[in-house]
Amino acid sequence: MSIHARFFLDRGDFTLDVDLEIPGRGVTALFGRSGSGKTTVLRCLAGLERIREARLTFNGETWQDDTQWLPVHKRPLGYVFQEASLFPHLRVRDNLLYGFKRLAPEQRRLELDEVANLLGLADLLARYPDELSGGQRQRVSIGRALLTSPRLLLMDEPMASLDVTSKGEILPYLERLRDELSIPVVYVSHSIEEVARLADHMVLMENGRALAQGPLQTLLTRTDLPLAHSEQASAVIQGTVAAHHADDHLTELAFSGGRLLVSQQDRPIGAPLRVRILARDVSVALNRPDSSSVLNPIPVRITQISDDPHPGHVILNLVVGDYQLLARISARSRRQLDLSPGQSVWAMVKGVAVA
Numbered sequence: 001m002s003i004h005a006r007f008f009l010d011r012g013d014f015t016l017d018v019d020l021e022i023p024g025r026g027v028t029a030l031f032g033r034s035g036s037g038k039t040t041v042l043r044c045l046a047g048l049e050r051i052r053e054a055r056l057t058f059n060g061e062t063w064q065d066d067t068q069w070l071p072v073h074k075r076p077l078g079y080v081f082q083e084a085s086l087f088p089h090l091r092v093r094d095n096l097l098y099g100f101k102r103l104a105p106e107q108r109r110l111e112l113d114e115v116a117n118l119l120g121l122a123d124l125l126a127r128y129p130d131e132l133s134g135g136q137r138q139r140v141s142i143g144r145a146l147l148t149s150p151r152l153l154l155m156d157e158p159m160a161s162l163d164v165t166s167k168g169e170i171l172p173y174l175e176r177l178r179d180e181l182s183i184p185v186v187y188v189s190h191s192i193e194e195v196a197r198l199a200d201h202m203v204l205m206e207n208g209r210a211l212a213q214g215p216l217q218t219l220l221t222r223t224d225l226p227l228a229h230s231e232q233a234s235a236v237i238q239g240t241v242a243a244h245h246a247d248d249h250l251t252e253l254a255f256s257g258g259r260l261l262v263s264q265q266d267r268p269i270g271a272p273l274r275v276r277i278l279a280r281d282v283s284v285a286l287n288r289p290d291s292s293s294v295l296n297p298i299p300v301r302i303t304q305i306s307d308d309p310h311p312g313h314v315i316l317n318l319v320v321g322d323y324q325l326l327a328r329i330s331a332r333s334r335r336q337l338d339l340s341p342g343q344s345v346w347a348m349v350k351g352v353a354v355a
Contacts (some may be wrong), residue, residue: 003152003184006166007044008053015206016040024059027178027185029195029216032205038188041205042154045186046079049070058152077152078145082160085136086129092140093125099148109149118180119143121175135166135312139173146181153177153185159194174198179272192232196220196276202223221324223306223315226327233279233315235325241271250295257321261295262352279315279326286337288346300325302341305334318347325349 003022005287009015016037022028030038043049045056047063047070054066063070087093092309097110116122129137138158146155149306158174159167173195177185179197189195195202195216203213204225220227239255244264249294251265253273288297303324304317314334316327325347339345 001060003042003045004055004075005045005059006055007041009040009049009051010181012189014040014208016044018203018208018210019211020203022184022186022203024184025182026200026258027187027198028201028203030186030188030203030205031192031195031199032190032211034190036205037192037208038205039204040208042079042156042186042188045152046077046154047075054282069139071121074150075127075149077146077154077352080138080142080145080158081224082135082157084129084141086137086140086144089128090128092121092127092129092132095129095140096121096125096143096147098144103149107149110146112147115143115146118146118176123125133166133169134162135169138162138166140168143174143178151183152201153181153183154186155187157188157190159189159191171197192230192234193228193276196234197235197274205262208224209309217323221326222303223317226280227317228306229245229309231280233326233328234276235279236274236276237325238272238274238322241265241267241269243269243274255321255323257300258298259324260349260352275352277349277352279328281313281349282318282325282327283329283348283350284316284318284327284333284337284339285346286346289348292348294348294350296352298325298347298349300347302339302345305339318345320347 002024005020008017017351018041030041032038039348054064057323063075088289119142121139121143124136159170187198202216204211204219212219217236219225222228237255239253241251242254242259243252250261250262253260253262253275267273298320302316303319305313308315308328312331313328314331316329318325318327327347
């Protein structure tokens with residue numbers, strides 16, 4: 001199951017030229033700077049841009065090619081915009097049910113109670129939009145899209161207009177969508193923090209083209225791509241909650257390469273947990289230090305050493321279990337430790353962000 005999209009659009013001052021293979025499940029992030037073509041790709045997937053040179057197949061069904069074009073209203077998709085755009089004269093319940101009521105009963109795959117519980121809206125159904133926070137309004141917008149029973153969900157920077165508090169409120173619900181829905185989600189964002197927390201797959205956009213596409217963990221740590229050399233260069237690790245250390249306000253994460261201590265999490269033992277580790281928060285040592293304030297020493301192997309745009313620094317690719325980490329260290333430290341690819345060292349992880 002997958003989505004294959006081939007789009008070519010020439011507007012004179014901007015050209016979109018992409019050939020994408022999007023997994024049929026999970027969250028695929030379209031990531032890049034403003035003007036890179038992310039929203040244009042989303043509009044093409046939705047059928048809002050009718051272009052001649054295009055081919056789009058969804059799980060084997062042809063939505064567009066040289067001879068046919070499925071109009072927007074016949075594409076089984078939901079679209080969530082930057083602004084919630086709720087009907088101000090309708091209560092939350094009626095906003096949610098707006099598209100649902102227009103579906104034939106046999107086409108309804110999600111019910112109001114199910115979506116309201118998924119998005120934490122059960123206690124808000126009687127309110128009007130002007131009685132909601134920004135994050136609550138956006139959750140209603142997402143719920144309204146889900147209640148059209150889409151087979152594909154498109155989200156165009158749904159948190160771009162929210163403040164930090166509202167973003168923190170809505171992110172856990174987006175994680176639930178990722179974990180509990182079986183439909184693919186294409187998520188546009190220019191925030192690497194959002195992408196690292198939500199996405200499984202990523203398309204890196206630049207100047208109307210797909211610079212790279214593939215699993216999130218792979219693209220974040222590829223040193224031939226700009227992400228690994230940015231100020232926010234990082235890697236993500238997926239594991240499960242192994243233990244809680246209440247006295248120290250810490251939670252222990254188990255993953256294929258060992259264990260990590262992170263800030264205390266309100267999740268049960270065995271629950272999935274994803275963390276993000278910034279390259280600037282990783283140092284290396286030839287031997288495991290006997291005394292250190294760093295909570296997370298991890299045995300790793302150096303697979304690659306790359307020059308870095310930050311003057312006087314290099315980037316180390318470190319393999320641990322099934323994952324890659326990045327470490328940004330000084331070129332002087334690299335020389336003093338005589339580091340080289342293939343060498344086994346200790347990664348000293350100073351900071352771990354729950355992603």
